[in-house]
Each structure stands twice: as structure tokens, then as C-alpha cells.
Amino acid sequence: xxxxxxxxxxxxxxxxxxxxxxxxxxxxxxxxxxxxxxxxxxxxxxxxxxxxxxxxxxxxxxxxxxxxxxxxxxxxxxxxxxxxxxxxxxxxxxxxxxxxxxxxxxxxxxxxxxxxxxxxxxxxxxxxxxxxxxxxxxxxxxxxxxxxxxxxxxxxxxxxxxxxxxxxxxxxxxxxxxxxxxxxxxxxxxxxxxxxxxxxxxxxxxxxxxxxxxxxxxxxxxxxxxxxxxxxxxxxxxxxxxxxxxxxxxxxxxxxxxxxxxxxxxxxxxxxxxxxxxxxxxxxxxxxxxxxxxxxxxxxxxxxxxxxxxxxxxxxxxxxxxxxxxxxxxxxxxxxxxxxxxxxxxxxxxxxxxxxxxxxxxxxxxxxxxxxxxxxxxxxxxxxxxxxxxxxxxxxxxxxxxxxxxxxxxxxxxxxxxxxxxxxxxxxxxxxxxxxx
Ligand SMILES: Cc1ncc(COP(=O)(O)O)c(C=O)c1O
Numbered sequence: 001x002x003x004x005x006x007x008x009x010x011x012x013x014x015x016x017x018x019x020x021x022x023x024x025x026x027x028x029x030x031x032x033x034x035x036x037x038x039x040x041x042x043x044x045x046x047x048x049x050x051x052x053x054x055x056x057x058x059x060x061x062x063x064x065x066x067x068x069x070x071x072x073x074x075x076x077x078x079x080x081x082x083x084x085x086x087x088x089x090x091x092x093x094x095x096x097x098x099x100x101x102x103x104x105x106x107x108x109x110x111x112x113x114x115x116x117x118x119x120x121x122x123x124x125x126x127x128x129x130x131x132x133x134x135x136x137x138x139x140x141x142x143x144x145x146x147x148x149x150x151x152x153x154x155x156x157x158x159x160x161x162x163x164x165x166x167x168x169x170x171x172x173x174x175x176x177x178x179x180x181x182x183x184x185x186x187x188x189x190x191x192x193x194x195x196x197x198x199x200x201x202x203x204x205x206x207x208x209x210x211x212x213x214x215x216x217x218x219x220x221x222x223x224x225x226x227x228x229x230x231x232x233x234x235x236x237x238x239x240x241x242x243x244x245x246x247x248x249x250x251x252x253x254x255x256x257x258x259x260x261x262x263x264x265x266x267x268x269x270x271x272x273x274x275x276x277x278x279x280x281x282x283x284x285x286x287x288x289x290x291x292x293x294x295x296x297x298x299x300x301x302x303x304x305x306x307x308x309x310x311x312x313x314x315x316x317x318x319x320x321x322x323x324x325x326x327x328x329x330x331x332x333x334x335x336x337x338x339x340x341x342x343x344x345x346x347x348x349x350x351x352x353x354x355x356x357x358x359x360x361x362x363x364x365x366x367x368x369x370x371x372x373x374x375x376x377x378x379x380x381x382x383x384x385x386x387x388x389x390x391x392x393x394x395x396x397x398x399x400x401x402x403x404x405x406x407x408x409x410x411x412x413x414x415x416x417x418x419x420x421x422x423x424x425x426x427x428x429x430x431x432x433x434x435x436x437x
Pocket of ligand 1 (some may be wrong): 095122216218268269270271295296297298299
């Protein structure tokens with residue numbers, strides 16, 4: 001068995017929320033340092049309620065949902081509680097992509113409070129993390145919760161078997177099989193012999209129970225309309241559905257008369273989740289070889305990449321970066337337009353760009369973050385006229401291209417709530433995200 005690692009989550013000293021809250025809550029964001037702002041914390045729950053009403057009115061039902069604690073990047077106890085607590089789409093299931101997130105979910109009481117009951121470790125399982133995952137499973141099962149894994153290679157199955165054999169009472173791990181829907185990101189394509197070999201390994205393993213099939217169309221970010229996003233969703237569903245059909249036919253060929261729960265077909269990315277309407281579901285449901293589950297991560301935060309899909313409104317974007325204008329260069333731009341420098345570079349905004357170009361848009365001003373270096377960025381004009389200069393020393397709020405990586409850069413987030421009167425620049429809370437792996 002490979003050497004096993006452990007997550008020293010108790011040693012991760014996080015910034016002290018209480019002291020931060022005492023220092024800034026109730027104050028205006030104009031007086032705080034360059035930072036990351038999360039707006040309208042309750043917006044997500046509201047949006048889910050609206051979506052649910054809309055779909056109910058169309059005669060549909062929401063598929064069960066699994067939220068990416070990791071990808072929406074609250075990565076915070078507060079964000080997770082809000083996400084899972086919405087009465088409209090109640091779910092206890094999350095997907096994490098680091099062990100640290102999983103352990104911090106436990107440590108922050110979300111499992112003992114019964115808010116999280118199902119943790120999916122969302123990467124194909126690393127064989128040196130099985131002991132760590134096993135300890136996590138032992139811990140959460142005390143509260144009746146479960147840890148699930150993703151597999152996409154028979155070696156992972158072998159390693160799980162070897163681990164369980166070493167225990168006095170071997171268990172069966174609940175796994176999703178990761179299906180590559182053509183993105184070549186993770187998973188195995190149903191069109192390859194490797195898929196059949198993996199199914200054989202899984203069905204013959206005493207250490208595995210197949211829970212379902214999982215596909216993530218990251219390429220759906222290229223959608224620019226509802227119909228395009230819907231077709232990405234259909235292709236995700238098709239990929240997991242073909243996989244489930246093959247698995248079902250294995251079961252029937254084996255002549256075992258065992259009854260089992262339907263496979264869970266887990267699909268989604270934020271654009272495809274937005275397109276998961278009752279109509280789409282209705283189109284798909286008659287063809288399904290399992291129960292549909294929708295997973296989404298970026299969904300509650302959103303950004304310029306999501307704006308470009310045309311499936312959201314600008315007002316739904318709930319994250320921005322506050323930066324200071326530090327210098328100004330009249331006429332320096334290619335078309336003799338002005339440029340300015342701010343203290344938000346790729347450490348603050350990430351290097352993610354998007355189809356709309358650049359690294360971020362300045363809210364309410366005809367400027368964008370056009371170029372970035374490590375610690376600073378160059379603000380360029382979005383319109384030809386040289387109207388509206390930027391004052392040195394003033395602050396700008398920038399919406400970035402991809403919220404996930406941006407949020408990962410900050411030690412805490414200032415929470416404002418522009419749904420409240422005068423709330424758009426008043427700090428109402430501080431969220432401290434979990435860090436590390
Ligand atoms: C495996 C997996 N599942 C789900 C998600 C969530 O996708 P999104 O943030 O587009 O909702 C991601 C995002 O990277 C992912 O990698």
C-alpha cells in the first residue's frame with residue numbers, strides 16, 4: 001500500500017473573525033484596504049427560491065442538488081450554510097476538491113448540525129489519501145453522514161481494496177465513476193475499452209459500491225445562449241446516461257437478482273445548471289437510466305465569464321475586488337487614450353481571462369483591467385472618448401473574469417448587502433475562507 005498522508009487541519013490558523021468583525025462591521029468599504037467583497041449574502045438563497053418557483057410554475061421539479069463548496073469559493077462555513085440552507089432546494093450534499101475543505105466542514109460543525117450529510121471528494125481519489133478519507137468517513141459517520149469518492153482508474157479500485165483488506169471489518173466505498181464527456185479533463189470515456197475494464201474492476205470489487213456517474217462540462221463556459229448551454233447539459237447527461245446504461249446491462253447479464261437504488265447521474269457546471277429548466281428535464285427524463293443530480297459551484301458568486309454566457313444579469317454578480325488607483329498616464333494607450341495603474345495584479349485577480357477580454361471590468365466607469373503584472377494592473381479605457389479620468393488615490397471596484405481563483409487569493413472577505421438600503425458599501429460581516437490542501 002502506498003504511504004498514506006493526513007491533513008493537519010487543526011494546525012491551520014485562520015484569521016480571527018471576531019476581531020475583524022469588531023474592527024469593520026458597520027463601517028463603509030471606502031475606508032478599508034484593497035480587498036475582496038462578497039455582496040448580497042442572502043441573494044443565493046433568494047435566487048434558488050425564484051428558480052424553484054419558476055420551475056414549479058412550468059410544471060417541473062428541481063433535480064436534487066450538490067453544491068461545490070470549493071468552486072463557488074465561499075469556502076466558508078457561512079457560505080456553505082447559506083447554500084445548503086435554502087428551503088427551496090434543500091440539499092445536504094456537497095462536493096469538495098481538497099481534503100482541507102472536507103475537514104473544515106466537519107470542524108466548523110456543519111456535519112454535527114446535520115447541514116452536510118454527504119461529502120463527495122470531487123477529484124479521482126489519490127491513492128495516498130485513502131487513510132485520510134477513511135478517517136474523515138469514520139468521523140462523519142458518527143453523525144450519520146457519508147463520504148463518497150470519484151474513481152476513473154482500476155488502480156484506484158485496487159488501492160481501496162488493499163486498504164479495506166487491512167481493516168478488521170472491511171467496508172464498501174460509495175463511488176461515482178467519473179465520465180469524460182469529451183473535455184479530456186478527468187474521467188474515462190464510455191467509448192473506450194478502459195471504461196469497460198473499469199466497470200469490471202468496480203463490479204468485482206468487494207470494496208466498492210457504485211453510487212452513480214459524474215460528468216462536468218467545464219467547456220460549457222463557452223456557451224453564449226440558453227440553447228447552447230442546454231446542449232452542453234444534454235451532452236453531459238448523455239455521457240453519464242450511456243455509462244449508466246452499460247452498468248445496468250452488466251448487472252442484468254450477471255443474473256444477480258439484487259435490487260439496488262437507481263444510479264445517480266450527476267451533471268452540471270454553472271452554465272448548464274442555469275439551463276436546467278423543466279423543459280430540458282422533461283426532454284431528458286424519459287431517457288434516463290438513473291436519477292438526475294445537478295452540481296454547480298460558481299453559481300452563487302458569478303463573474304464576467306458567466307456574464308458572457310448571457311444566462312445571468314450583471315446585477316447577479318456577487319463578488320468584486322476593491323483596488324486603489326496608484327498612477328495615471330495621459331495618452332499612453334495605443335489609441336492615445338489614457339491609462340492608469342492600480343494595485344490589483346494577478347495575485348489579486350488571477351490570470352484568468354475570458355471571451356470578453358481583459359482581466360476585469362471597473363464597476364460604473366468606462367475602464368477595464370486590461371493588463372496585469374504580479375502586484376499591479378493597468379487600467380485601460382473601454383470607450384474611445386477620454387471622458388472621466390481616474391483620480392490617483394481613489395478606489396475602484398473590479399469584477400473579475402473568474403470568481404473562483406480570485407476568491408482563493410484572499411485571507412477574508414468583506415460582506416456587504418446591497419439588497420439593504422444603503423448596503424452596497426457597508427460591511428455587514430466577514431467571512432474567513434478555508435485555505436490549503
Ligand atoms: C469536478 C467539478 N464539479 C463541479 C464543478 C462546478 O462547476 P461550476 O463552478 O462551473 O459550477 C467543478 C468546477 O470546476 C468541477 O471541477
